[in-house]
Amino acid sequence: MNNTLLVKTADFASISELFGLNPGFHLIAGPCAIESGEQLEKVAQKLVHNGVKFIRGGAFKPRTSPYEFQGLGMEGLKILNYMSKKYSLLSVSEITDARNVEKAVGLIDIIQIGSRNMQNTDLLKEAGGSKHPVLLKRGIMSKVEEFLLAAEYIALAGNKKIILCERGIRTFEDSTRNTLDISGVAIIKKETSLPVIVDLSHSLGRKDILLPVAKAVAALGADGIMLEVHDNPAEALSDSKQQLSLEEFQDFYDGLPQLSSNRDTISTALG
C-alpha cells in the first residue's frame, strides 16, 4: 500500500487524548439498539457504577432483514443524548446516512460508521468534514488495506479524530458470528498510530468465550473493546443472543483486570 497515506504518516491522538481521559484500556458498552429511555438508563447506571466512560446504542439499525426492528432513529439519538449528559458518559451511535451527520454532531460524542457502510464514501467524506470523532468499523468483507483506505477518506477531509474498530470478517468458520482478525489489529497498530478497538459482540456473536478473547485482545495492544449490554437480552429487539445481561456484564468486567482497575481507581478517588 501507498506509504505516503495520511493514515500511515500522520500522528493520531489516542482515545485518552481525544477525550481527556486517563490512559488505559477503554470500554464502549451499551445495547445493540436503543429501545427506550428506561432501558438505556438501566445500562447507563451500570456503566457509571463501574467507571466506564463510553456508552453505545444504535438508533439507525442497518438490519439484514427489512422486517426486523430498524431502530428509533432521531428519537433514539435524543434519548442517548439525554442519558449521556445525565450520567456524564461519552456517547457513540451509528449514523447510516450522510444527511444525518450534521444533526448527529449536536447529539452524540462519536459518530459510528458501521461495517455495512465502511465504503460509503459520501458518508466518510461528510463525517470527515464534520471534524467530529468518528469510530469506523471494518467492513465484513474488507481487507486491512481497504479498511485503512476508508479511514484515509476521513483523514483527508481534515478529520484526524478517528478510532478504528475491528469487528470480525466473514470466513467459512461458523462457530463464531464472524472471524476476529487479531493479526489485522496488530498490523494496524504496527503501521499506523490510529487507535484500534475490538468489538467482541459482533465478532463472536456468543458470550461464552468473551473473557479469554478479551484477554487476548488486551495483550495484543488494542486500545479497548466494544461490548453489547442489555437489561433484558432475552427480550432485546436485536442481537438478543450476543448481548450481555447486567449481571453477565458485571462478571465479565470483574474478570478483566484492565477494566476493573478503572473502577478501583474511582473508588479510591472517592475514598
Ligand code: PEP
Ligand atoms: C453495531 O455496532 O451496532 C453494528 C451494527 O455493528 P457492525 O456495523 O459491526 O455490524
Ligand code: MN
Ligand atoms: Mn448489534
